[in-house]
Amino acid sequence: MSLLTIPRETLVWLMVAQVLVILPHLAHLPLWIVALWLGCGLWRVRIYRMQASYPPGWLKGLAMLVVGAGVYLSHDGLVGLDAGVTLLIAAFILKLVEMRSRRDAVVVIFLGFFAVATSYLFEDGLLAGLFSLLPILALLAAMIGLQQSRLFGRPWPAVRLAGGLLLQAVPLMLVLFVFFPRVGPLWSLPQAQTRGTTGLAEEMAPGDIAELSQSGELAFRASFSGELPPRAALYWRALTFEQFDGRRWARGPSSHVMRAPAWTPQGAPLDYSVVMQPSGQPWLFALDVPELPGGEAQLMGDFHLQRSRPVEAALMYRVRSWPAAVRQPRLPQSVARAGLQLPAQGNPRSRAWAAELKATHPTPQAVVEALLRHFNQAPYVYTLKPPPVGEDIVDGFLFDTRRGFCIHYAGAMTFVLRAAGIPSRVVVGYQGGELNEAGNYVSVRQLDAHAWVEYWLAGRGWVRVDPTFQVAPERIEQGLVEAVPEERALFDDSAIALLRYRDIGWLNDLRLKWEGINYGWQRWVLGYQGDEQLALIQRWFGSVDYRALGAGVVGALAIGMAVLALVLFKPWRNVRDRQREGYARFEQALARHGVRRQPGEGPRAFGERAAQRLPERAEAILAFVRQYEAQRYAGQTADSVALDRALRRVCRQLRWRAARSRGE
Amino acid sequence: MLSELEACLTRINAVLLGKEAQVRLAVTCLLARGHLLLEDLPGMGKTTLSHTLARVMGLAFQRIQFTSDLLPGDILGTSVFDRDSGRFVFHPGPIFAELVLADEINRATPKSQSALLEAMEEGQVTIEGATRPLPDPFFVIATQNPANQGGTFALPESQLDRFLMRLSLGYPAREAEKALLMGGTRRDALAHIEPLLDHTRLHEIQAEVARVRVSDALADYVLRLVEATRTQPQFAWGLSPRGSLALLAAARAWAFLDGRDYVIPEDVQAVLPAVVGHRLRERADPTGLGGGTLVQWLLREVPPL
Amino acid sequence: MSRFSRHRDRWLDKRIPRAKSVVLSQRSIFILPTRMGVAFLIVLGLILLAAINYQNSLAYAMCFLLGSVYAVAILHTWRNLAGLRLQSGRTHPIFAGEQAHPWVRLESRSRAHQAVALGWQRAAMTLDDVPARGACEIELALQSERRGWLRPERLRVESRFPLGLFVAWSWVDLDIAVLVYPRPLEGEAPTVQGGEGDEEGARVVGVGADDYRGLVAWQRGDSLQRLHWKAYSRGRGLLVKDFAALAGSDLLLSFDALGGDPEARLSLLCHLVLAASDAQQRFTLQLPGRTLGPGEGAEHQERCLQALALHGAPAERAAA
Incomplete structure (x- = not known):
C-alpha cells in the first residue's frame, strides 16, 4: 500500500x-x-x-x-x-x-x-x-x-x-x-458581521425608515394557531423612541428598564409563533402585549421584547398576545417625564399650534382626535420621497411641505402631543404583512416597516394611534405598495420582483408555495432548538427528562444500526447453513461417544459407520442422516424443524445410552 | 428401469468374474455418455468386458486393433470408386458402431489416435468434406498397455481428458481365478448372452440419468475438490472445467445405479478415482500420471460437507 | 510483550483454528477506529461545539449526518471482510536464505471486497481487490533462514475500506508451510564410488543419444534423421539407428563420509545432489539411518533434497 x-x-x-x-x-x-x-x-x-x-x-x-x-x-x-x-x-x-x-x-x-x-x-x-x-x-x-x-x-x-x-x-x-439534547450556548463566540444589517436600528432619522421600506427582504413570519386577525390590527412592535433631539428619534430610558410595567390582560388572547430572520439586533417582534412562555426574551419597560444577545440565526419563539390589554394604567413620574421630553427650542409654530389645541380642547382625547382630523382633512400626501425641510423639521413638515412618510407623521404627532402636555412616544416596528392562506401565516418584509404613536391616558393607559391611517388608509389596509402606486421605481430588486409576481396568478401561487416550504424549513429545522425540542418530545411521549431522552436516543440508534446491519448483511440468505449446523451438532453428539467423522468422510458414510458402532441407536442415526440428505441433496425444502426433531431423537437416545453405560 | 440395469450387471459379472466394482464403474461410464479407457496388461479381460457390455446392452459392436501402420481411413472409412454406378461410394469404417473397442490405442500413431478421439468428442465424422453422424449411443472403450514398451505413443494429457474414466481391471482374486479355470471357455459363454436392453432403452435410461438432481451443497463439494487440485502444491496442474463436468456426470450415473434421483457426496467419492486419476499429475512425479496418491489425498482432506 | 503475544496466539488458536481455507466470520473479525477515525471524531466534536454555540441547526444536522456516516462505516468496513474466503496456495520448496513466495487466494462468495490488505506485518501489506463472486491471488514474500519446514506466523488480513475511519482485521493461520532445503555450499566431494567396478556400474537406462545400440524396425513417429538409408537401399526395409543413454558409474553421497559441522555437511550434500542431478548422474544418498537411491532424475533429486531438509527434524508431517 x-x-x-x-x-x-x-x-x-x-x-x-x-x-x-x-x-x-x-x-x-x-x-x-x-x-x-x-x-x-x-x-x-x-x-x-x-x-x-x-x-x-x-x-x-x-x-x-x-x-x-x-x-x-x-x-x-x-x-x-x-x-x-x-x-x-x-x-x-x-x-x-x-x-x-x-x-x-x-x-x-x-x-x-x-x-x-x-x-x-x-x-x-x-x-x-x-x-x-x-x-x-x-x-x-x-x-x-x-x-x-x-x-x-x-x-x-x-x-x-x-x-x-x-x-x-x-x-x-x-x-x-x-x-440529541439541545443545550444553550456554552460560551459566546464572535458573530458574523455580514448579516442582519437591514432592519430597524437603535435610532432613526425620518429618512432611514423610508430606505428600509424599499426592500422586499423578509423580516419574519408569524403563524397563528387560530384565525388570522385582520390586517389592520397587525401592529408588530419592535422598539419605542422616546428621545427627540430636534432631528432624530432615539430610544429612551424606559426601553432599557428590564422589568415590564403593570398591565392587565383583557379580551381574547392571540396565540402564534414567530420565526424571525437574523436581524443582528437583540429585539423581537410581537403584537401588544406579548407573553413569551419560552422565556426567550424580556418584556421591557416600554413593552418591547429584548433578548440578551442579538438574533444572529433564524429564531423561533411562541407568543401569546393580549391586544386589548390595559397597559400601565398608572404612569410613574420618570416615564411621564420621558414621555413629555422635547428639545429646549425649535419648531415654534408646532409648539404654538399645540398650545392652541390644548386650549381649545378640554380633554387629551379630544386633542388627539383633533390632530387626527387635521391629518385627515388637510392636504397631506403620503410619499416615500419627502422633499427636504429646513432646520425645524416638524414645522417644515406640518405647515410647509405636508408630504411625508409614516415616521414623519408619527414624529410630528408625538411632538405636538408632547407640546400639548400629553405623554406620548413613537413606536417602530412592522405593520401588516403578506397573508399566506395555505399555511395560515403572515410574511412580514422590510417594506412593511412602520412607525406609529402611542399616548398615555389616565385610566386607559397607553393607547395606540396611527396618523398614517388618516392620510393613507390603503397603507394600513392593503400595504405600502398600494399606498404609493406611482413610486414603484424606488423599490429595490427583491421588492420589484415581489410586485411583478403578484400580478401573475400561477407564478404568485408558486412563490407562495416556495415561501411556505421555506417557512416550514425555518420553523421546523432552523428553529428546532432547546424549548422547541422539549415541547415536541413532550407532545409525543408526555413529560420526559434528559436522562430518559438520552436512553431513548441510544436505544433508537441501536435499533437503527441493527436494521441497517440486517439490510446490509441479509442474514436470511444463509438459511441453508442451518442444515450444516444441525449436522455439526450431530457430529458433536456422536463424538462424545467416540465416533468421530474423518475430514474427508461423507455424511452418509459417517452415518453408516456410526450406526455400526452404536447398533442400538442405528435407527435414529440413520433417520437423521436420511433427513439431512433429503434436505441438503434431494432438493426437499429446507425444514429445520424436522431436522431438529430427528437430531433431538439421536441426542436423547445417546444420552440414555451414556447414562446406562455409567450405571453399569 | 433400475431392475433392468441390475440384471445387466449380474449378467456381466457372471462372465467377468470378481470384477464387480470395475463393471459397475464401466456401466456408470456408459450411462453418463462418457468414454472409457482401460489400462491394463494383456489378458486381463479388457476385451471380454467390452464384448459382454456390448452384448448385454444390445449394442452393435466393432473392434479396431490399433497398430503402428493403422491409417485414419482404416478407422473412419473411405470412398471407393464403384464401377457399376460410376460414382464414389462411401464405405464406413469400423467406427460406425454403437460400441467401439479401440484395442491398444497407444500402438497407433498420433494421427490415427486423434482421428478416433476427434470422432469421440464430436459424435460425428468428416470425411472428404461430408459430415456423417455417428450412431447414438456411441461408446468407445479404448485399451492401452501401461508397460513401457518400445514403439508406443502414449496419449497426451489433452487426449486423456476426453475419456470420462480410466479403469484398471487388475488381477482377479484367487477365488475368481479358480472359478475361471474350472469353468468353460468364456468365448462360449459370450456367445450365449442374450441382450437385455436395446439402444432406444439405453437412450431413455441415459436421459433419466441426466435428470438426477445435483443440489447446491453438492456442487459446492465438487467445486471444493476442483479448487483443491488447482491450489494445492502437490498438484502439477488443476482439473479443467471439462474434468469437473465429467465428475458430476459420472456421479449422477452412479447415484442412478444406486437407485437415487439425487447425488450425495459419496457418489462423487465413488467415481473420483476413475474420473480424475488420469487427469492429474503429481508435481514431484514429472513422468507418467500417478494420480493415485493425489486422489487419495482429495478423498481424505477435502471436506464433503 | 512476548507473554502477551503467546497469550494472544493461544487465544487466537482457539478462536480461529489453523486451516488451509478460512472464511472470515463475526468470530474472526475485529474492528477498531483508526487514527484517522479518531481525528474524524475530533472534527465532529468541533463542528458540534460550533453548532451548540451558534445554535445552528444545520451545523447540528451536518454533525449528526457525519456521525451517522461514521457509524454506518463500521458496518461497511466490517462487511468488507465478512464472508471473505482465504485459501493458501501451493508453495514451492526453496533453499535456505532464499525468499519463499507463498500465495494466498482471496475469494468472494457474493459481493465484491475492495482494498483488502494482506501481510505478515502491519508495515508491509499487499493491497488488492476481490471482485464479486470472483477471486484474486496475492503473492507474499517470506524470508527463510534455516532448513526444514518454514512456518510463518499468523497472517494479518485487514481492510479500511470504504472511508478509512475503521480498520477491520483478522489474524488467520492458513497452514502455510514451505519446505526449505539446506543452503547449497560449494565444495569437493570425497570420491566414493558406489558399486565395485566402473563398467558394471554403467547400465543402459533407456532411449537416449549417447551410445549406438543397433538397428530396429522403423515405426511411425520415429525421426527421419535416424533412418538408416543405406540399409533401405539394400532392400532391408526401413530401419532406424537406435541410440541408448549410458549412465556413468553410480555416485555415493554419504553424510558420514564428510567431516565438519552437521549443518555444513548437509549443505555440502545439498550442493552435491544438485551437481549430480545437473550432470544426470545416478547417485545414492546416505544419511544416518536412511539411504535413498540409487536413482536419478528430478523425482529422486526432490526426495533427496527433502530428506536433507528434514534431516533430524521430528517427523512432523507427511511429505507434501
Missing part, C-alpha cells in the same frame, strides 16, 4: 469539493481569496500534469504571511468569525497545493468538512442546506478514493458509494437531530 501517493480519484474529488465548499462562502469572502484560489488551483493542476513542482518552503511561508496580512487588512484583525472563516478557507486552498501524502489529503478533507460547517453560520436557508450535501458528498468520495487500491480508478463508483453511505446515514441522523 503506497502511503505517499494520492490517487487520482481523490485529487479529482478534492478539486470538485474545493469549488463546492468555497462557492457558498464567496458572498462574504474578500475578493483576493478568489485570486488566491484560482492561482492555487491552476498550480495544483500543473503539479498533477507534472508541469510544475511542489511549492518550496519559503514560498509556503510567504503565502501564509501574505494571507495573514490580507485577512488582517480585510477584516480589521485576525479575530472574529469572518476573519476566522477567511483564514480557514485560505488554509484549505493553500493546503491543497502543498498536499503530497495521503495524510495531507486527510487534513484537507477535514478542513473541507469544517469549512462546510462554517458556511451554515452565514447562510442557512433550505437551498443552502441542500447544496451543502454536494461538497460533503465530494469530500466523502475523496475519502473513499484514498482507501482504494488502484491509483487510477474511475471517479464515479466512489461517489456512488459515498451517496449510498449518506443515504444509509439519514435515518440515524434524523433520530439524532430530533433527540
Whole structure:
C-alpha cells in the first residue's frame, strides 16, 4: 500500500469539493481569496500534469504571511468569525497545493468538512442546506478514493458509494437531530458581521425608515394557531423612541428598564409563533402585549421584547398576545417625564399650534382626535420621497411641505402631543404583512416597516394611534405598495420582483408555495432548538427528562444500526447453513461417544459407520442422516424443524445410552 | 428401469468374474455418455468386458486393433470408386458402431489416435468434406498397455481428458481365478448372452440419468475438490472445467445405479478415482500420471460437507 | 510483550483454528477506529461545539449526518471482510536464505471486497481487490533462514475500506508451510564410488543419444534423421539407428563420509545432489539411518533434497 501517493480519484474529488465548499462562502469572502484560489488551483493542476513542482518552503511561508496580512487588512484583525472563516478557507486552498501524502489529503478533507460547517453560520436557508450535501458528498468520495487500491480508478463508483453511505446515514441522523439534547450556548463566540444589517436600528432619522421600506427582504413570519386577525390590527412592535433631539428619534430610558410595567390582560388572547430572520439586533417582534412562555426574551419597560444577545440565526419563539390589554394604567413620574421630553427650542409654530389645541380642547382625547382630523382633512400626501425641510423639521413638515412618510407623521404627532402636555412616544416596528392562506401565516418584509404613536391616558393607559391611517388608509389596509402606486421605481430588486409576481396568478401561487416550504424549513429545522425540542418530545411521549431522552436516543440508534446491519448483511440468505449446523451438532453428539467423522468422510458414510458402532441407536442415526440428505441433496425444502426433531431423537437416545453405560 | 440395469450387471459379472466394482464403474461410464479407457496388461479381460457390455446392452459392436501402420481411413472409412454406378461410394469404417473397442490405442500413431478421439468428442465424422453422424449411443472403450514398451505413443494429457474414466481391471482374486479355470471357455459363454436392453432403452435410461438432481451443497463439494487440485502444491496442474463436468456426470450415473434421483457426496467419492486419476499429475512425479496418491489425498482432506 | 503475544496466539488458536481455507466470520473479525477515525471524531466534536454555540441547526444536522456516516462505516468496513474466503496456495520448496513466495487466494462468495490488505506485518501489506463472486491471488514474500519446514506466523488480513475511519482485521493461520532445503555450499566431494567396478556400474537406462545400440524396425513417429538409408537401399526395409543413454558409474553421497559441522555437511550434500542431478548422474544418498537411491532424475533429486531438509527434524508431517 503506497502511503505517499494520492490517487487520482481523490485529487479529482478534492478539486470538485474545493469549488463546492468555497462557492457558498464567496458572498462574504474578500475578493483576493478568489485570486488566491484560482492561482492555487491552476498550480495544483500543473503539479498533477507534472508541469510544475511542489511549492518550496519559503514560498509556503510567504503565502501564509501574505494571507495573514490580507485577512488582517480585510477584516480589521485576525479575530472574529469572518476573519476566522477567511483564514480557514485560505488554509484549505493553500493546503491543497502543498498536499503530497495521503495524510495531507486527510487534513484537507477535514478542513473541507469544517469549512462546510462554517458556511451554515452565514447562510442557512433550505437551498443552502441542500447544496451543502454536494461538497460533503465530494469530500466523502475523496475519502473513499484514498482507501482504494488502484491509483487510477474511475471517479464515479466512489461517489456512488459515498451517496449510498449518506443515504444509509439519514435515518440515524434524523433520530439524532430530533433527540440529541439541545443545550444553550456554552460560551459566546464572535458573530458574523455580514448579516442582519437591514432592519430597524437603535435610532432613526425620518429618512432611514423610508430606505428600509424599499426592500422586499423578509423580516419574519408569524403563524397563528387560530384565525388570522385582520390586517389592520397587525401592529408588530419592535422598539419605542422616546428621545427627540430636534432631528432624530432615539430610544429612551424606559426601553432599557428590564422589568415590564403593570398591565392587565383583557379580551381574547392571540396565540402564534414567530420565526424571525437574523436581524443582528437583540429585539423581537410581537403584537401588544406579548407573553413569551419560552422565556426567550424580556418584556421591557416600554413593552418591547429584548433578548440578551442579538438574533444572529433564524429564531423561533411562541407568543401569546393580549391586544386589548390595559397597559400601565398608572404612569410613574420618570416615564411621564420621558414621555413629555422635547428639545429646549425649535419648531415654534408646532409648539404654538399645540398650545392652541390644548386650549381649545378640554380633554387629551379630544386633542388627539383633533390632530387626527387635521391629518385627515388637510392636504397631506403620503410619499416615500419627502422633499427636504429646513432646520425645524416638524414645522417644515406640518405647515410647509405636508408630504411625508409614516415616521414623519408619527414624529410630528408625538411632538405636538408632547407640546400639548400629553405623554406620548413613537413606536417602530412592522405593520401588516403578506397573508399566506395555505399555511395560515403572515410574511412580514422590510417594506412593511412602520412607525406609529402611542399616548398615555389616565385610566386607559397607553393607547395606540396611527396618523398614517388618516392620510393613507390603503397603507394600513392593503400595504405600502398600494399606498404609493406611482413610486414603484424606488423599490429595490427583491421588492420589484415581489410586485411583478403578484400580478401573475400561477407564478404568485408558486412563490407562495416556495415561501411556505421555506417557512416550514425555518420553523421546523432552523428553529428546532432547546424549548422547541422539549415541547415536541413532550407532545409525543408526555413529560420526559434528559436522562430518559438520552436512553431513548441510544436505544433508537441501536435499533437503527441493527436494521441497517440486517439490510446490509441479509442474514436470511444463509438459511441453508442451518442444515450444516444441525449436522455439526450431530457430529458433536456422536463424538462424545467416540465416533468421530474423518475430514474427508461423507455424511452418509459417517452415518453408516456410526450406526455400526452404536447398533442400538442405528435407527435414529440413520433417520437423521436420511433427513439431512433429503434436505441438503434431494432438493426437499429446507425444514429445520424436522431436522431438529430427528437430531433431538439421536441426542436423547445417546444420552440414555451414556447414562446406562455409567450405571453399569 | 433400475431392475433392468441390475440384471445387466449380474449378467456381466457372471462372465467377468470378481470384477464387480470395475463393471459397475464401466456401466456408470456408459450411462453418463462418457468414454472409457482401460489400462491394463494383456489378458486381463479388457476385451471380454467390452464384448459382454456390448452384448448385454444390445449394442452393435466393432473392434479396431490399433497398430503402428493403422491409417485414419482404416478407422473412419473411405470412398471407393464403384464401377457399376460410376460414382464414389462411401464405405464406413469400423467406427460406425454403437460400441467401439479401440484395442491398444497407444500402438497407433498420433494421427490415427486423434482421428478416433476427434470422432469421440464430436459424435460425428468428416470425411472428404461430408459430415456423417455417428450412431447414438456411441461408446468407445479404448485399451492401452501401461508397460513401457518400445514403439508406443502414449496419449497426451489433452487426449486423456476426453475419456470420462480410466479403469484398471487388475488381477482377479484367487477365488475368481479358480472359478475361471474350472469353468468353460468364456468365448462360449459370450456367445450365449442374450441382450437385455436395446439402444432406444439405453437412450431413455441415459436421459433419466441426466435428470438426477445435483443440489447446491453438492456442487459446492465438487467445486471444493476442483479448487483443491488447482491450489494445492502437490498438484502439477488443476482439473479443467471439462474434468469437473465429467465428475458430476459420472456421479449422477452412479447415484442412478444406486437407485437415487439425487447425488450425495459419496457418489462423487465413488467415481473420483476413475474420473480424475488420469487427469492429474503429481508435481514431484514429472513422468507418467500417478494420480493415485493425489486422489487419495482429495478423498481424505477435502471436506464433503 | 512476548507473554502477551503467546497469550494472544493461544487465544487466537482457539478462536480461529489453523486451516488451509478460512472464511472470515463475526468470530474472526475485529474492528477498531483508526487514527484517522479518531481525528474524524475530533472534527465532529468541533463542528458540534460550533453548532451548540451558534445554535445552528444545520451545523447540528451536518454533525449528526457525519456521525451517522461514521457509524454506518463500521458496518461497511466490517462487511468488507465478512464472508471473505482465504485459501493458501501451493508453495514451492526453496533453499535456505532464499525468499519463499507463498500465495494466498482471496475469494468472494457474493459481493465484491475492495482494498483488502494482506501481510505478515502491519508495515508491509499487499493491497488488492476481490471482485464479486470472483477471486484474486496475492503473492507474499517470506524470508527463510534455516532448513526444514518454514512456518510463518499468523497472517494479518485487514481492510479500511470504504472511508478509512475503521480498520477491520483478522489474524488467520492458513497452514502455510514451505519446505526449505539446506543452503547449497560449494565444495569437493570425497570420491566414493558406489558399486565395485566402473563398467558394471554403467547400465543402459533407456532411449537416449549417447551410445549406438543397433538397428530396429522403423515405426511411425520415429525421426527421419535416424533412418538408416543405406540399409533401405539394400532392400532391408526401413530401419532406424537406435541410440541408448549410458549412465556413468553410480555416485555415493554419504553424510558420514564428510567431516565438519552437521549443518555444513548437509549443505555440502545439498550442493552435491544438485551437481549430480545437473550432470544426470545416478547417485545414492546416505544419511544416518536412511539411504535413498540409487536413482536419478528430478523425482529422486526432490526426495533427496527433502530428506536433507528434514534431516533430524521430528517427523512432523507427511511429505507434501
